Amino acid sequence: MENLSRDLFDTMIEGFALNEVQPLAASIDEEERFPSETVEKMAKIGLMGITAPVELGGAGGDERMYVRAVEVLSKYCATTGVILSAHTSLCLTPILRFGSDAQKQKYIPQLACGKLGAFGLTEPNAGTDAGNQQSTAVKTEGGYILNGSKLFITNAGYADIYVVFAMTDKSKRTKGITAFILEKDFKGFSIGKKEKKMGIRGSATCELIFENVFVPEENRLGAEGEGFKIAMSTLDGGRIGIAAQALGIAEGALDESVKYVKERKQFGKPLSALQNTQFTIADCKTRVEAAKLLVYQAADAFELQAKDVSVKAAMAKLYAAETAMYVTTKAVQMHGGYGYTREYPVERMMRDAKITEIYEGTSEVQKLVISGALLK
Amino acid sequence: MKIIVCIKQVPDTTEIKIDPVTNTLKRDGVPSIINPDDKAALEAALVLKEKFDAHVTVLCMGPPQAEKALGEAFAMGADRTILLSGREFAGADTLATSRTLAAAIRNLEYDIIIGGRQAIDGDTAQVGPQLAEHLGLPQVTYATDISYKKGVFTVVRQMEDRLQTVEVEGPLLVTVLSAMNKPRYMNVGRIVKVQKPEVWGVADIEIPPEHLGLKGSPTKVAATFTKSYNTDKKVIEVDAASAADLIIETLKAKHLIKE
Numbered sequence: 001m002e003n004l005s006r007d008l009f010d011t012m013i014e015g016f017a018l019n020e021v022q023p024l025a026a027s028i029d030e031e032e033r034f035p036s037e038t039v040e041k042m043a044k045i046g047l048m049g050i051t052a053p054v055e056l057g058g059a060g061g062d063e064r065m066y067v068r069a070v071e072v073l074s075k076y077c078a079t080t081g082v083i084l085s086a087h088t089s090l091c092l093t094p095i096l097r098f099g100s101d102a103q104k105q106k107y108i109p110q111l112a113c114g115k116l117g118a119f120g121l122t123e124p125n126a127g128t129d130a131g132n133q134q135s136t137a138v139k140t141e142g143g144y145i146l147n148g149s150k151l152f153i154t155n156a157g158y159a160d161i162y163v164v165f166a167m168t169d170k171s172k173r174t175k176g177i178t179a180f181i182l183e184k185d186f187k188g189f190s191i192g193k194k195e196k197k198m199g200i201r202g203s204a205t206c207e208l209i210f211e212n213v214f215v216p217e218e219n220r221l222g223a224e225g226e227g228f229k230i231a232m233s234t235l236d237g238g239r240i241g242i243a244a245q246a247l248g249i250a251e252g253a254l255d256e257s258v259k260y261v262k263e264r265k266q267f268g269k270p271l272s273a274l275q276n277t278q279f280t281i282a283d284c285k286t287r288v289e290a291a292k293l294l295v296y297q298a299a300d301a302f303e304l305q306a307k308d309v310s311v312k313a314a315m316a317k318l319y320a321a322e323t324a325m326y327v328t329t330k331a332v333q334m335h336g337g338y339g340y341t342r343e344y345p346v347e348r349m350m351r352d353a354k355i356t357e358i359y360e361g362t363s364e365v366q367k368l369v370i371s372g373a374l375l376k
Numbered sequence: 377m378k379i380i381v382c383i384k385q386v387p388d389t390t391e392i393k394i395d396p397v398t399n400t401l402k403r404d405g406v407p408s409i410i411n412p413d414d415k416a417a418l419e420a421a422l423v424l425k426e427k428f429d430a431h432v433t434v435l436c437m438g439p440p441q442a443e444k445a446l447g448e449a450f451a452m453g454a455d456r457t458i459l460l461s462g463r464e465f466a467g468a469d470t471l472a473t474s475r476t477l478a479a480a481i482r483n484l485e486y487d488i489i490i491g492g493r494q495a496i497d498g499d500t501a502q503v504g505p506q507l508a509e510h511l512g513l514p515q516v517t518y519a520t521d522i523s524y525k526k527g528v529f530t531v532v533r534q535m536e537d538r539l540q541t542v543e544v545e546g547p548l549l550v551t552v553l554s555a556m557n558k559p560r561y562m563n564v565g566r567i568v569k570v571q572k573p574e575v576w577g578v579a580d581i582e583i584p585p586e587h588l589g590l591k592g593s594p595t596k597v598a599a600t601f602t603k604s605y606n607t608d609k610k611v612i613e614v615d616a617a618s619a620a621d622l623i624i625e626t627l628k629a630k631h632l633i634k635e
């Protein structure tokens with residue numbers, strides 16, 4: 001891609017995040033309100049289909065551009081970052097990579113133009129142990145009958161299109177898992193309880209319930225038994241999106257801290273004149289830059305579908321999430337008592353940061369992926 | 377309908393700092409943007425484009441870096457972008473600039489030319505009106521709204537204390553205020569396939585060499601300085617209630633308010 005395009009995209013996304021996203025960040029957190037109006041605005045300028053091809057209504061951009069979008073949005077509002085990340089990495093991308101032509105023709109233009117996407121893999125008893133799926137899909141004439149439930153589903157209730165997983169053959173364990181595309185209006189498909197979360201409180205996280213949902217054959221994503229493979233590949237992309245979110249949160253907290261320590265005076269001088277502050281800021285900045293390189297490297301690997309993308313995605317996610325926790329905790333500390341209040345955004349950023357160490361594979365899972373590739 | 381929009385790339389600050397030693401603008405580290413009034417002009421053109429299927433050409437005179445401003449114009453929806461660039465154009469004041477722009481515009485077709493009222497780095501508001509004079513066009517300045525019906529443009533002007541509505545047949549030139557609209561964001565798809573501007577040099581336009589750049593610029597800057605405020609002041613510490621009385625008394629004493 002032309003450098004000019006990257007430069008223009010950075011200008012655009014920074015302006016959009018500052019003017020349209022930041023003003024809502026505190027209130028949607030406080031009110032636990034999903035910012036539908038932001039999704040509409042993002043769709044209007046092409047942000048909901050960054051990586052989708054132009055002929056399917058997308059912008060024809062690349063993974064790096066998408067990662068920059070999640071990063072910059074998350075700098076001001078991690079809720080908005082994860083809405084875009086779940087939509088793009090977990091719904092649009094698997095349909096693009098594993099969908100039939102007909103599925104792509106039907107769903108990608110909708111997703112690129114404002115219909116929201118979501119992904120349902122996690123279940124009450126299948127979190128890190130994602131292979132232990134209890135939801136079932138039984139073959140019937142012209143399709144499948146789905147039963148079961150999903151937990152902690154981002155964008156649930158606001159999404160129109162869901163990529164979900166269920167067992168078509170329990171005896172085959174992970175090789176018996178199959179992926180499906182569900183529309184929100186499918187009969188028997190409903191949204192359960194909404195979680196009350198510590199952070200990313202504007203993002204909707206709910207249960208999905210399948211009660212004898214008939215899914216037509218043409219909505220099976222990939223072949224029967226390919227679901228686990230699709231889920232793992234999708235999560236590689238998802239992890240890069242969340243790594244970008246974590247990176248953005250860290251950058252936001254660092255920006256806030258730099259501003260604050262220059263203004264706040266104690267002992268007759270700004271906090272920035274104290275060496276402890278200087279060292280903390282230096283540590284934060286160095287980690288942010290290291291995380292950034294890992295995240296962009298992973299994005300490029302995902303774009304090229306490189307062999308080692310899983311490891312690169314895992315390292316990016318692990319390190320960026322730890323950086324988000326590190327920087328936001330230091331940011332609150334540098335803000336002192338004010339940092340603990342909701343008057344300053346670092347309090348929210350610290351709560352938002354924690355989830356990046358948990359969802360789309362915990363930090364522990366990332367370590368298993370990274371060491372597994374070395375020690376096999 | 378064919379529209380030409382003239383834009384300028386300026387440093388992104390309304391409070392430009394002046395280097396106290398050299399008395400020149402400090403531009404280091406200040407990102408460049410499309411001048412706000414000009415961006416409103418572009419938005420106004422894009423609104424007309426949507427309504428009347430118009431073709432929008434954006435013209436900018438500037439150094440090669442101004443390619444970004446024109447890239448932004450393309451990504452917002454402009455059809456064609458032209459960068460007037462060359463060493464000969466450097467150092468131009470408003471007269472040399474408007475003459476150069478006029479020479480370029482003579483190579484183009486148009487029904488309306490839209491530009492910003494003034495640039496935030498110069499605040500002269502001269503280039504638009506000068507351009508209209510060079511091209512022999514009617515001009516409507518300080519516009520806050522432009523509409524069109526059957527060859528007639530209706531333009532609302534922001535006067536000091538009132539709005540004035542004028543109807544003008546094209547071709548014409550309009551300068552607009554940034555308050556007239558909220559420019560759209562660049563579209564991601566257009567960013568991805570952004571077209572670099574056509575670059576026109578001195579060979580591409582017809583203009584006498586003595587009208588170009590520094591030597592075509594009669595404006596001489598005698599001095600540039602930061603205004604300092606050295607009015608008489610007195611600090612009095614009193615509580616809020618008596619402060620109000622004190623302020624009223626002082627203003628009355630200076631005959632700034634009536635009894």
